[in-house]
Amino acid sequence: MVQEDDASRATPLADRHQALGARMVEFGGWLMPLQYAGIIEEHRAVRTTAGLFDLSHMGELFVEGSEAASGLGYALTTEPAGLKVGRAHYSMICLPDGGILDDLIVYRLGEERFMVVANASNASIVSDALAERLSGRTVVLDDRSLVTGMVAIQGPLAAAILAPLTDVALADVPYYGIVQGNVVGVPALLARTGYTGEDGFEVIVDVAEIGRVWDAILEAGRPLGAVPVGLGARDTLRLEAGMPLYGNELGPDTTPFEAGLGRVVKLAKVGDFVGRAALEKAATDGPRKVLVGLAVRGRGIARHGYEVFSGDRRIGVVTSGTQSPSLGQPIAMAYVAPSEAQPGTMVDVGIRDQRVPAEVVSMPFYRRPAVLPG
């Protein structure tokens, strides 16, 4: 059973989670809802209608100034100077040796203003690293993680649920776009981003207003089938969508190339950036391990930490695994030797005292049927 940890922070929506019957769990230094009605039911709601997530634990770091774009270009692997205002991209902050410190979304809010969203467990680490990497530049770093609230409404009906509550024309917000507007009269940033593989929005407001926004979206969504969704289904949703999780697939022992995310390392960009030399070498040398999807073909669920074998040789380790609610079969992500990473390769996963066959498959495991306009 989950023990409450006195050291963890309560989300500003804690009372609401309790009233909704949530089971709470410590995650990234926060006490967050694990599930309400049940992981599978919540997962299916996001795939078929919509789900509402409390993301108050995420870190929001604002970077502003004439050297904001160039400074972030030095601090991160991507090139934020190339982003249009109102657009976002997925990025990484790497260590000098090329290992991953965190994965991020960088939003360009203005010519000289950016928002960087970091994982909960890494928010202060990323904040400190950015402060160090941006020092000496004409730029102000404002860590607003504790005064900013975020909720996400995700699923095929997300836009339909949010539209009546906001003055923003949601149809004009592209995937990975962000606009300033109002939600139930509360000034908000609305971003068409998420971590579920579905269409949806992340809504960022002052922490004092997050309760009103949560209540309004949930009330508007209930008649359409929307439910609150906890971290349990957030994990199964992102896994089906083939999205990595820091601490499982990503970490200081892994380069973006090994995680299959070499596209976010812009080696062609002008100027130095932290990790450049090591990442150039890694790109030339090739990966030591490769992140793959596994479809378990025998009985059992491959989970984090289970070993992967080819015959008697240990060739890797499972980083995440679950029973896929959408597919009705066990799926997993694993790091394996590059020689075993081709889709169609058969491997074995050590599940307790058994060797259970699994097939290397391309990701994502699940792709939504169509992108809905509006």
Added chain:
Amino acid sequence: MVPKDLRYTKEHEWVRVEGDLATVGITDFAADQLGDVVFVDLPEVGRTVAQFTAIGVIESVKAVSDLFAPVGGAVVETNAELLTQPELLNSDPFGRGWMLRIRLDDPAGPDGLLDVSSYEALTSEA
């Protein structure tokens, strides 16, 4: 909520003893704590199991739990429905979610089990 005619373990199994046969499952408390059960691994029929040893596995979306034998004896039947419908452990833990039947090796009946009031006291503290 908890049937009064059953006996229980601290590991949240229930046992119904009829003659020398014990039917075994997990309680609604256990099922609720596990969350959505998606996989069950049960011992082979014919295997002899010792009381309070791990004999199977129950996996929910989030967690893996051992199933312990509440009584010692020989496994005579397992619930084949759970192979394709493990969610029966959540929806009907005391009924269609039964897990296995064990022929008791002690004809005097099992020791060391909780009655319903002791079990309810245990779960109300949790």
